[in-house]
Amino acid sequence: MGFLSGKKALICGVANQRSIAWGIAQAMHREGADLAFSYPNDKLKSRVEDLAAQVASDIVLPCDVSSDDEINSLFRNLGQCWDGLDILVHCIAFANREELDGSYLDTVTREGFALAHDVSSYSFAGMGKAALPLMEGRNGAMLTLSYLGAVRSMPNYNVMGLAKASLEANVRYMAQSLGNRSIRVNAISAGPIRTLAASGIKNFKAMLGHFETIAPLGRAVTIDEVGNTAAFLCSDLASGITGEITYVDAGFSTVCLSDRLLGKTS
Ligand code: NAD
Numbered sequence: 370m371g372f373l374s375g376k377k378a379l380i381c382g383v384a385n386q387r388s389i390a391w392g393i394a395q396a397m398h399r400e401g402a403d404l405a406f407s408y409p410n411d412k413l414k415s416r417v418e419d420l421a422a423q424v425a426s427d428i429v430l431p432c433d434v435s436s437d438d439e440i441n442s443l444f445r446n447l448g449q450c451w452d453g454l455d456i457l458v459h460c461i462a463f464a465n466r467e468e469l470d471g472s473y474l475d476t477v478t479r480e481g482f483a484l485a486h487d488v489s490s491y492s493f494a495g496m497g498k499a500a501l502p503l504m505e506g507r508n509g510a511m512l513t514l515s516y517l518g519a520v521r522s523m524p525n526y527n528v529m530g531l532a533k534a535s536l537e538a539n540v541r542y543m544a545q546s547l548g549n550r551s552i553r554v555n556a557i558s559a560g561p562i563r564t565l566a567a568s569g570i571k572n573f574k575a576m577l578g579h580f581e582t583i584a585p586l587g588r589a590v591t592i593d594e595v596g597n598t599a600a601f602l603c604s605d606l607a608s609g610i611t612g613e614i615t616y617v618d619a620g621f622s623t624v625c626l627s628d629r630l631l632g633k634t635s
């Protein structure tokens with residue numbers, strides 16, 4: 370019996386089989402959870418339906434998180450399928466592409482700042498709020514995905530870094546807000562992974578190479594590794610953990626100087 374058996378999880382942010390959300394869905398399915406999925410627009414609907422079928426799910430509902438109406442109808446629709454929800458997984462981020470290329474002050478705009486924070490940070494609180502009636506009284510868990518650019522400056526990550534800083538603060542405030550209802554709220558800060566959101570990012574290959582040089586494990590992380598940690602954090606095995614940012618980054622964020630840069634090979 371898996372450590373998530375009997376749990377119902379909503380996974381938001383699957384775009385394709387490379388999505389981090391898909392790694393999370395597979396791990397949660399393996400551990401016995403029942404799954405539902407959301408998709409943001411008609412273009413992605415059939416792809417998400419096909420992936421959902423692979424993990425025995427036929428609950429696939431629309432939700433563009435930039436709309437309160439869509440967030441509210443997502444949970445109204447989910448309530449027609451399930452009588453409760455144990456796990457909410459948020460793997461959603463967006464900033465204007467032009468603002469992820471160039472120096473921060475050259476690229477940031479008032480509108481782009483608001484959009485990045487709205488879709489990538491507020492939406493977690495907005496979904497948490499709307500999910501609450503279904504999650505009450507079940508020792509539930511919410512999880513989101515962050516990146517080291519939240520707490521360190523990073524070329525080109527720019528306004529997304531600020532949005533991730535806000536998202537990480539959201540994790541702490543949501544954890545405080547929901548603690549007395551026994552709902553836990555956490556984030557995983559993942560190392561760089563080649564996904565749709567990383568495609569077309571300037572110098573991504575060079576960044577991955579640098580990452581592999583510095584990270585103690587000497588390699589990138591996989592969506593399966595993020596998925597396993599996500600499954601743990603959302604399970605009763607992690608009942609004492611809330612408000613936390615857990616790094617799944619092959620140790621990258623813990624390093625000051627790497628052996629490999631001093632020419633050592635072992
Ligand atoms: P991805 O492109 O597969 O997933 C991003 C998802 O966000 C997509 O499914 C997209 O449909 C969804 N999305 C964007 N705008 C939306 C909106 N308005 N409404 C609803 N959904 C919307 O890429 P990914 O890398 O799996 O990204 C998932 C999460 O992981 C993001 O929060 C990202 O910031 C984070 N992350 C990614 C990396 C990486 O290197 N790939 C590293 C750390 C954290």
Ligand code: 0WE
Nearest residue numbers: 462463464466469516524525526561566567570
């Ligand atoms: O969070 C992210 C990327 C999120 C993202 C990606 C895109 C590309 C397409 C948000 N909005 C958009 N908008 C688009 O139009 N990551 C952690 C991956 C990532 O993105 C970077 C990185 C890394 C790592 C951008 C610049 C530098 C590093």
